[in-house]
Amino acid sequence: xxxxxxxxxxxxxxxxxxxxxxxxxxxxxxxxxxxxxxxxxxxxxxxxxxxxxxxxxxxxxxxxxxxxxxxxxxxxxxxxxxxxxxxxxxxxxxxxxxxxxxxxxxxxxxxxxxxxxxxxxxxxxxxxxxxxxxxxxxxxxxxxxxxxxxxxxxxxxxxxxxxxxxxxxxxxxxxxxxxxxxxxxxxxxxxxxxxxxxxxxxxxxxxxxxxxxxxxxxxxxxxxxxxxxxxxxxxxxxxxxxxxxxxxxxxxxxxxxxxxxxxxxxxxxxxxxxxxxxxxxxxxxxxxxxxxxxxxxxxxxxxxxxxxxxxxxxxxxxxxxxxxxxxxxxxxxxxxxxxxxxxxxxxxxxxxxxxxxxxxxxxxxxxxxxxxxxxxxxxxxxxxxxxxxxxxxxxxxxxxxxxxxxxxxxxxxxxxxxxxxxxxxxxxxxxxxxxxxxxxxxxxxxxxxxxxx
Ligand code: PLP
Numbered sequence: 001x002x003x004x005x006x007x008x009x010x011x012x013x014x015x016x017x018x019x020x021x022x023x024x025x026x027x028x029x030x031x032x033x034x035x036x037x038x039x040x041x042x043x044x045x046x047x048x049x050x051x052x053x054x055x056x057x058x059x060x061x062x063x064x065x066x067x068x069x070x071x072x073x074x075x076x077x078x079x080x081x082x083x084x085x086x087x088x089x090x091x092x093x094x095x096x097x098x099x100x101x102x103x104x105x106x107x108x109x110x111x112x113x114x115x116x117x118x119x120x121x122x123x124x125x126x127x128x129x130x131x132x133x134x135x136x137x138x139x140x141x142x143x144x145x146x147x148x149x150x151x152x153x154x155x156x157x158x159x160x161x162x163x164x165x166x167x168x169x170x171x172x173x174x175x176x177x178x179x180x181x182x183x184x185x186x187x188x189x190x191x192x193x194x195x196x197x198x199x200x201x202x203x204x205x206x207x208x209x210x211x212x213x214x215x216x217x218x219x220x221x222x223x224x225x226x227x228x229x230x231x232x233x234x235x236x237x238x239x240x241x242x243x244x245x246x247x248x249x250x251x252x253x254x255x256x257x258x259x260x261x262x263x264x265x266x267x268x269x270x271x272x273x274x275x276x277x278x279x280x281x282x283x284x285x286x287x288x289x290x291x292x293x294x295x296x297x298x299x300x301x302x303x304x305x306x307x308x309x310x311x312x313x314x315x316x317x318x319x320x321x322x323x324x325x326x327x328x329x330x331x332x333x334x335x336x337x338x339x340x341x342x343x344x345x346x347x348x349x350x351x352x353x354x355x356x357x358x359x360x361x362x363x364x365x366x367x368x369x370x371x372x373x374x375x376x377x378x379x380x381x382x383x384x385x386x387x388x389x390x391x392x393x394x395x396x397x398x399x400x401x402x403x404x405x406x407x408x409x410x411x412x413x414x415x416x417x418x419x420x421x422x423x424x425x426x427x428x429x430x431x432x433x434x435x436x437x438x439x440x441x442x443x444x445x446x447x448x449x450x451x452x453x
Contacts, residue, residue: 006031010029031043034062035061035063036063049439050062051411051422051423051436052413053425055290056264056286057286058289058425059427060289060336061289075328083325089327091331092112095333096110099283099296102337103269106301107299108299110297111126111324112296112326113295114323116282116284117156117157118151118156119284120156120282121156122319123219126297126303127218128140132310141212143220143221144177144179144221145178145179146179147229148181148229149229159172161178177212179204182235184197194237198241218251219252219280221256224270224276230380230419231374231421231423233374254282255270255271256282257281258283261286263345263377264426265376266349266350279299280299281297282296287333291336294332348377350376351430352428352429352433353377356379356433356437357372367387367448368398368453374422379422383420399417402443406443411440413440422436424436
């Protein structure tokens with residue numbers, strides 16, 4: 001195929017994820033050829049700061065030699081094995097042990113899956129299985145939040161609270177419900193404090209459980225910080241109040257740590273940052289720095305024991321994946337976690353993240369910036385064209401313009417409606433964070449000039 005450019009070949013045969021497929025035929029692909037540290041290079045040799053760490057995931061940066069080395073070694077020794085029945089392998093055993101040790105609350109077991117979506121799907125199946133095991137087959141509804149992102153498989157997409165993941169897919173599934181997003185800037189009412197708003201969120205959850213019947217609601221799902229929903233940092237006292245409601249009705253807490261886990265918020269888990277005591281934790285992305293697709297579900301005894309009993313009663317837990325606990329993923333996760341610990345990347349997320357966030361806050365003066373929010377090394381700028389009314393004339397336009405401008409200036413970020421997100425590799429240095437900020441600030445000035453404010 002030497003008569004065609006890679007761009008033409010991509011348009012011809014590659015159906016992209018999360019794309020307006022017709023628009024892709026017009027604008028064509030961005031082809032990334034290599035990565036090094038916090039940078040990636042495209043096929044024209046242009047270098048970018050990967051301000052999103054890929055998809056919120058490349059914690060230790062690109063081309064980390066230690067991860068390359070363990071993969072090669074594991075490939076030679078045992079490139080593949082599974083954990084069906086009673087079989088297993090060293091890396092899967094070691095990683096389960098390590099994850100349980102890392103947990104801030106008593107955890108008991110780890111189940112392996114391949115992606116964040118699959119992990120959330122699996123947890124929902126486990127919730128149903130457990131309710132049957134407990135002789136409470138009616139207690140199977142689950143509650144997630146508007147703006148939540150839990151993935152795209154059928155159950156995970158149902159849990160997700162974004163219209164794009166439901167529209168035209170005939171989702172959500174029955175029994176998957178949504179409650180108010182803890183988005184103070186967007187949902188907070190005039191004069192309402194953060195604490196009052198948090199109380200309102202908890203009251204809405206309480207009312208929803210009451211309406212549905214407490215005996216029918218099994219679990220609540222939450223990302224400690226919402227990622228794809230716009231980097232939504234919970235308002236003060238939110239999780240404390242939510243957990244009080246869940247305790248009242250014997251509802252499980254599933255913490256989706258797929259983005260927050262392993263240092264992103266400046267603690268090992270987002271659940272630590274916000275004092276969440278989950279029954280189940282869902283982990284992916286930064287667990288392997290996404291060098292290998294991998295995910296894991298960690299659960300406490302209260303969650304696990306009824307499932308174990310049921311699997312014994314009916315002779316098997318009929319669920320598992322060919323690639324679950326893959327030795328390459330497990331060995332990369334172990335080395336990746338060792339690097340995070342040795343290089344103190346969790347502390348770096350806190351320090352460098354705070355520095356970057358402080359600098360972002362200086363942009364609040366801009367007529368286009370409605371809100372700056374973030375924690376650790378995850379942040380967002382919310383753009384508006386009417387600051388007082390917190391509104392935009394054409395939804396998504398400012399976010400897209402800002403995103404395209406930053407990309408032209410050498411920074412990959414992510415536009416989500418009119419918010420633009422930043423989530424760089426955890427290895428980013430203060431000087432690199434300053435470089436990143438300079439591009440953000442310059443791009444904002446260019447966008448201001450372009451829209452004429
Ligand atoms: N959960 C959260 C919080 C996520 O951010 C994502 C992906 O962005 C997922 C789940 C789904 O993960 P995956 O894309 O690996 O299926």
